[in-house]
Amino acid sequence: MSEARWDVIVIGGGVVGCAVTRRFALAGAKTLLLERGRDILSGASKANSAILHTGFDAPPGSLEVACMQAGYQEYLDIHTRLNLPVLKTAALVVAWTEEQLAQLDGIVSKAHENGVDDARQISRQDLLGRETGLSTTALGAVEVPREYVIDPWSAPLAYLKQAVRAGAGYQFDTEVKSGAFDGEYWHLDTGQQRISGRLVINCTGTNGDNIEQICRKPGFEIRPRKGQFLVYDKSASALINSIILPVPTATTKGVVLTKTIFGNLLLGPTAEEQQDRNIATVEREMLDGLIATGIEMLPGLAGHSVTATYAGLRPATQFKDYQISAEPGKNWIGVNGIRSTGLTAALGIAAHVQRLCGETYSDLANFGPAAAAEWPVMPVLAEHEKRAYQQGDGTEIVCHCERVTRGEIEAALDESDVPARSLGGLRRRTRVMMGRCNGFYCSARVAELTQGRISPPLAGHEKDQS
């Protein structure tokens, strides 16, 4: 059994793992990402509300708000070079009851305390003037101008692609089962392989406390919180302009109405604690409840159809704040309890982890000369930008609902950094089969185009009839 030796091993290919891999690879560390799923974003990161948050309502002084704000800034600094989209919608925290209206003042003060100085209360008249589709039972709102919508899948993929170009490696279908530290190197056992590296960074999300056990007794417990979402047809996205956020209360977090970067309208999430770490099912009663809430807020939603339903698990712990710490003398950093703000905070978390590494492990402070940063150009998937079919890439449209060309599908399968090797991976890279028909028109064609390229395959050859 051969044994490769790495500087840094990142366990978990969610958005945080991808951002951390990027950070260390760019810093010159020989970095490997291990992911037990068939692609990045196989766990908590594949299902979120895709908002780039300012951190206006995060607990002041927390690590969470610091990482969110650093991540927010870095995303805005790098997104053009990676060709990652931003839809500048702003958010409105809408009060629906007198009780909520009375809380708006507090929300503005907290935002200002968090440095989000442009948050301000607006009147019912202003609110209904800006959002003509909202139910007139709305009483007022807090406007947060710099809350934006981003692409939750292309961003982490871009981070990993950039890391790969800086020399990072990755391995999917690889689950770390155990590990041992020999004073200099960690030796991780996957059942098939032993993989060794000087520093291990645990970014395993909903499995965080179990993986943490390899090094130490975790000081927290993962308590998965399920969120169910509904994606409405693109026809519904014109019903709102801004992200419509709820006023958080002690009993319920409430649901969000937002455009997606792909031109749909998203409604959710629910918040349900559950035991299972891996399985998130959608339930009819909860979806019906979401729809009722959605129509109450936005009556015009009633005539629009649902394109997709999904559920995700947030890796919450018993603590409100992130649980990020380095174990002195053991070359291990745990990055845990990244609840629902991971997409915004990921780049900030990565920078924080790098600092923590330098402070804790003086011998690991410098891995080598920093890598020359290459900037992969991500394909355009955002509805408000010029897509491949609009530019004319010389190939026909295969997926009509999302207008995905054959060229885009082939590029996602053929590219060399992090090609799609599963249907989920292809869908997230191209939008194919993500639309309202769920593959009625294109799935057989996609099966042909992906034959021998993805696992599990969409279809096998017909039986021999003879």
Add this chain to the structure above:
Amino acid sequence: MSSVDIDVAIVGSGPSGIAAATALSKAGFKNIVVYERETNIGGIPRHTHHPSFGLRVFKRPMSGPKFIAALVRRCPDVRFETSTTITALRPGGVLELASASGLRTIRARHIILATGARETPRHGRMVPGLRPQGVITTGALQQYIYSAQLLPFERPVIVGTELVSFSALWTLRHAGIIPVAMIETGPRISAYRPATLFAKAMGVPIRYNTEITDISGIETLTQITTRTRGIKTATIPCDGLIFSGCFTGENTVAAASHLSLNASNRIPLVDQNWITSDPCVSAIGNAIHPADMGDQCYLEGAKAGAYVAQLLAGNISLDKAFSEIRRGEGIKMTTPSILRSDIFGEPHFDLSFHVTAPFRGAVRISQGEQVLNEKSINGLPMRRITLRNNRFATGYPVDVSLIAEN
């Protein structure tokens, strides 16, 4: 873009689109184009290989591809442009088109939308559970089996008992697959009762009063859980799930345009001659009444095309104003959905509609106090009911209502 590029643009090359093109061609219009976003023309029939086509048009049963080939032989002069998607419809007869070379804009004197229908898939029905591979629709199944010669699974369950559900059964039989079961939420099949014999002959049980309560499988489907009569639960191991029927019009372009829509189903409003709220746009076929048989769509498309030919020849002066057809309780949709006067003979219309649930009684068409027509019916949701030649007074709404038997 002041000039007009073509006389008539037809969007969609299924039976209704081909029929409209044929009628216009016969009326002497040379400059007409049928746009098709797929690489092959034909719409749904191109991947429906059982003999449920042709009986009314050719007086003999034909497979979908043979039906389409025979229709195309009737219109040798019609130009088809495949792999061309209409991305937007604008006032003034303007269409935006996407093809391999990018976007372009054309202007037509008249546009006929014949964009067809598709089945409502799993997510649109909000079926609970996980999201494994192997959950598809009949349309996708037919394309897997007939177009790609690929098998997406070997032990599927069919959801629904409409005619198309038995088409799924036929398609599976062709591929040598016997499904595990068919499931139906109601107490009887939605298609005509004799269709059960086909399932019986294949040894496929139909489970009535049954709904899906869970879909299991992380990557690929492993089993479903069902509940019968609201109490009895069962698990059915399977590797595929076919959501059949529950057709919905493929009206994406129309719904995003300036056309007036029916608020509850976002189908464009059409008058008794298939003209929408915009006098230079028609909408025909299963896009506006999902879904009827291919032959019915062809016959309708021919009439609509002939009407457009009269309109373009200047023989009809069309009123911009229209009046509404109001649907009573239990009526899913009507065709037409609006009425409009022209100077082309006496104002009259044929009315087709579907019921939302099985209904026995009478249907009445009235305008104010005046009863325009009344007929006793024995309606099932998937069956089209037609009342012909109803005279009406222009400018006033018409009501269609169901009257239950005592």
